[in-house]
Amino acid sequence: MPGVSARRLSHEERRQLAVNLTRVVTLYRSILDAYIIEFFTDNLWGTLPCSWQEALDGLNPPQLATLLLGMPREGEVARYRSVWPLTLLALKSTAYALAFTRTPGFQTPSEFLENPSQSSRLTAPFRKHVRPKKQHEIRRLGELVKKLSDLTGCTQVVDVGSGQGHLSRFMSLGLGLMVKSIEGDQRLVERAQRLDQELLQTLEKEEKRNPKVVQTGPRHPPHHVVRLREGACHALEEYAERLQKAGPSLRTHCYRAALETVIRCAQPELRRPGVQGIPRVHELKIEEYVQRGLQRVGLDPHLPLNVAALQAHQAQENRVVAFFSLALLLAPLVETLILLDRLLYLQEQGFHAELLPIFSPELSPRNLVLVATKGPLGEALSLLETEDS
Numbered sequence: 340m341p342g343v344s345a346r347r348l349s350h351e352e353r354r355q356l357a358v359n360l361t362r363v364v365t366l367y368r369s370i371l372d373a374y375i376i377e378f379f380t381d382n383l384w385g386t387l388p389c390s391w392q393e394a395l396d397g398l399n400p401p402q403l404a405t406l407l408l409g410m411p412r413e414g415e416v417a418r419y420r421s422v423w424p425l426t427l428l429a430l431k432s433t434a435y436a437l438a439f440t441r442t443p444g445f446q447t448p449s450e451f452l453e454n455p456s457q458s459s460r461l462t463a464p465f466r467k468h469v470r471p472k473k474q475h476e477i478r479r480l481g482e483l484v485k486k487l488s489d490l491t492g493c494t495q496v497v498d499v500g501s502g503q504g505h506l507s508r509f510m511s512l513g514l515g516l517m518v519k520s521i522e523g524d525q526r527l528v529e530r531a532q533r534l535d536q537e538l539l540q541t542l543e544k545e546e547k548r549n550p551k552v553v554q555t556g557p558r559h560p561p562h563h564v565v566r567l568r569e570g571a572c573h574a575l576e577e578y579a580e581r582l583q584k585a586g587p588s589l590r591t592h593c594y595r596a597a598l599e600t601v602i603r604c605a606q607p608e609l610r611r612p613g614v615q616g617i618p619r620v621h622e623l624k625i626e627e628y629v630q631r632g633l634q635r636v637g638l639d640p641h642l643p644l645n646v647a648a649l650q651a652h653q654a655q656e657n658r659v660v661a662f663f664s665l666a667l668l669l670a671p672l673v674e675t676l677i678l679l680d681r682l683l684y685l686q687e688q689g690f691h692a693e694l695l696p697i698f699s700p701e702l703s704p705r706n707l708v709l710v711a712t713k714g715p716l717g718e719a720l721s722l723l724e725t726e727d728s
């Protein structure tokens with residue numbers, strides 16, 4: 340994916356990028372601020388310029404992936420069936436030109452060549468209960484933190500938003516760091532503590548069987564604490580892949596937006612209530628989905644429904660997908676602006692700060708890590724990105 344590399348920019352250029360991003364994000368704020376479940380209630384399609392509506396109307400999901408998100412399948416050439424307005428083409432180019440690149444400046448050797456679900460660079464106890472993407476992430480991030488700790492002499496690590504503690508566990512029991520883990524969900528903390536105990540027992544057994552192979556010495560499992568604040572994320576590449584497959588799960592946003600029209604009629608003050616967890620949405624007729632949704636939000640599931648109106652909404656499924664794709668196209672700009680804001684803030688506070696793409700983007704597209712140190716790292720910074728042999 341093209342884009343800007345933060346490392347090549349001077350402080351002044353970073354500030355200018357933040358100004359440009361703010362201008363673009365402000366220009367398209369109505370798309371970014373929209374809730375896709377209000378597609379019908381707030382006539383979101385009608386908020387787009389007429390020339391955009393014309394260009395996007397009737398495109399199916401794979402065409403949206405290729406033409407709008409710029410992610411053609413291998414060997415596929417983008418063919419436009421009409422002349423797109425310059426504003427839309429400009430948005431597409433701008434979205435890529437101003438976002439930080441996620442392409443790492445180093446070759447990542449695949450750790451999943453032999454077995455797609457087991458990283459060859461983690462030992463079995465640290466892979467247990469951990470999905471491959473997460474195996475890659477905890478290893479890369481843990482190793483980066485270890486190098487930073489060695490370089491700076493900093494011995495205490497705090498993992499904020501530690502979830503089930505996979506990263507904390509690898510850093511403390513795998514790399515020997517002292518870790519404090521903070522997590523907002525009490526259930527995850529309890530599970531993390533159980534997994535800590537399980538891993539400690541496994542490592543002790545292995546140590547008895549084969550003392551030379553297992554790292555010995557005092558073991559400090561992570562210290563877990565419950566705390567909560569807010570956060571959210573989305574990924575463009577993942578959605579583009581779903582568009583290319585054109586699977587029935589893409590229907591969900593349209594169904595949910597149609598449900599919102601019924602909710603709004605029945606109880607106007609009830610806005611965007613959560614209805615997660617309706618199983619097998621794509622196998623339901625739209626009216627069946629709406630009935631289940633009404634029940635979920637505490638309304639009468641037997642309310643008389645205007646099935647023709649619901650079906651008319653369903654016929655606009657591709658428009659809903661197109662609008663959501665536009666919002667996702669802009670999402671990396673928002674992410675870049677947030678990262679840049681943090682980077683500039685740290686620099687202005689006297690820290691040396693860099694953004695490094697440290698995960699393989701195929702495995703983990705949101706791969707930029709913000710590294711800040713009190714002293715300059717100089718050449719050592721490049722060490723943080725590289726893979727150890």
Ligand SMILES: C[S@@+](CC[C@H](N)C(=O)[O-])C[C@H]1O[C@@H](n2cnc3c(N)ncnc32)[C@H](O)[C@@H]1O
Pocket residue numbers: 477499500501502503504505506507521522523524527566567568569570
């Ligand atoms: C992607 S998960 C982290 C996974 C974890 N690092 C691991 O290796 O398993 C993010 C976690 O952050 C927690 N979280 C997000 N924002 C938080 C906050 N501001 N305070 C505390 N926990 C937070 C969520 O509950 C979630 O469990």
